[in-house]
Amino acid sequence: MNLRRGILLLVILGIFSTLFAEEGMSVRSVTLVTKVFPDVERVFAVVIEYPVEIDGQKLSPNQFVVRAKSGDTYSPRTITKVYANNTGEVSFSVFRNRGKYVILELDPWDPNAGTFIYGSPNVRAKLDYIVSQLVPILDVDGKEVEPFVSKQTGERHLIIDDFLAFTFKDAEKNIEIAYRLFVPKDVDANKKYPLVVFLHGGGERGTDNYIQLASNRGAVVWAEPRHQQVHPCFVLAPQCPPNSFWSLDTIRVVVNLIKKLKKEYNIDEKRIYVTGLFMGGAGTWTAIMEFPELFAAAIPICGGGDVNKVERIKDIPIWVFHAEDDPVVPVASSRILVKKLAEIGGKVRYTEYEKGFVLRYLKQLGWRTDNPGLEDWVPHSSWQPTYDNQEVIEWLFSQSK
Structure with missing residues (x-):
């Protein structure tokens, strides 16, 4: 039943994504950000680039969903913090919580956060993420920015x-x-x-x-x-x-x-x-x-x-x-x-x-x-x-x- 719900959700979100894309309201990029932790490289953030400046003070984790593919299924990542800036860096400032980039910080210790498939030898998995904005959010002028669904468009690997x-x-x-x-x-x-x-x-x-x-x-x-x-x-x-x-x-x-x-x-x-x-x-x-x-x-x-x-x-x-x-x-x-x-x-x-x-x-x-x-x-x-x-x-x- 949970699998059916997950598939249904992805289908619905996919329909929404198509509709909003037709209206011209889409994000410019969705970038996964990785960092090498003591044990292995992990995806610890997603950077979403919008065509307008977003009011970061009105953002909350429950407005977004991030799913990572593992095997044949997509499972959720834990979003720990959401904010906006104009640099695209994973860096929060309470004084400048606005900008064209929305940063979704993720729990790096999620079981599906790693990028490796262990074997002999180890190989790096081909990352496959689906990022969704579930509800309208507000830009700095108070206008609504419509939901979207997108796979990642790129990766950034710190250091x-x-x-x-x-x-x-x-x-x-x-x-x-x-x-x-x-x-x-x-x-x-x-x-x-x-x-x-x-x-x-x-x-x-x-x-x-x-x-x-x-x-x-x-x-x-x-x-x-x-x-x-x-x-x-x-x-x-x-x-x-x-x-x-x-x-x-x-x-x-x-x-x-x-x-x-x-x-x-x-x-x-x-x-x-x-x-x-x-x-x-x-x-x-x-x-x-x-x-x-x-x-x-x-x-x-x-x-x-x-x-x-x-x-x-x-x-x-x-x-x-x-x-x-x-x-x-x-x-x-x-x-x-x-x-x-x-x-x-x-x-x-x-x-x-x-x-x-x-x-x-x-x-x-x-x-x-x-x-x-x-x-x-x-x-x-x-x-x-x-x-x-x-x-x-x-x-x-x-x-x-």
Whole structure:
């Protein structure tokens, strides 16, 4: 019965949409806005552009409906706030609550808010949203703006859209990789800036050159305005080719790419950092063990490496993270490396999240799922609290060769 009601509602709204379009009363665009949260990219707002300025003080969430397609059905998103402005940004001002853009803020922790389909590898879903204005609303002159129904006309991806997209063909190894590069704003030609290299996990291998930024905050966190304002830096996020991993060969390709970028941009050779998680955590260990002269510091997360090569990285500042109850990569993979480094006087720091910590952390943020089985996998995601930790950010940028 609920399915029938939903279909009937969509049909009725579709008829209304057609009628109003014939009268020339339609919106100009409906844009989904995404942001990378600690666990994954999520749709957290919709921006509707009208041909007239809307009185935001007369708006309320119950005037709109936002539905996201999941499988064969559309299910509702929770609208938490509605307002208007003339910038189209997801930013509310009580003093300027009017404009041609109406912003619908959504609960980012809705079960259908994510943009990923998890698998091997993970893929980004093709987003399919229906946005409806159910009743007339008022413009700033008090005139009614008629209802509409529309699918999204575009997407905007906060921070991700600030990364440039390239591919790099390594002549030495005959390997091509896609990569994203963030270039800090207002670069001073007379200054040099740090470079942060992020190595993604196993689920993000491919050639789409997007998913390595959207799967977690490992790359985008360094490019966020609040961090760029204090620590302007370049950010490199290569994407490991399909059916490959961060082996010595692919890490060598990344190193050759870094060398290329050093020639093209004013990168500070004394402040090149590397961090990664899961497969990228292991890749981080490989990178510093095989090319210790290149990196000023490293943050490997839930990874592992060759304990026989720790002597090579004795002088590199390393902050290691792992969860005690990681169900994918045994915590012993980090413990053994940390122990050996400590024994030889290495510059190692270790944070091990106690059993249950990562799950509690996510739930405190608002994470929820209708699939209880997913909770069993959460402890693997020790990168989520790590990249949210301001002390970690400050520690990395304080390191220099």
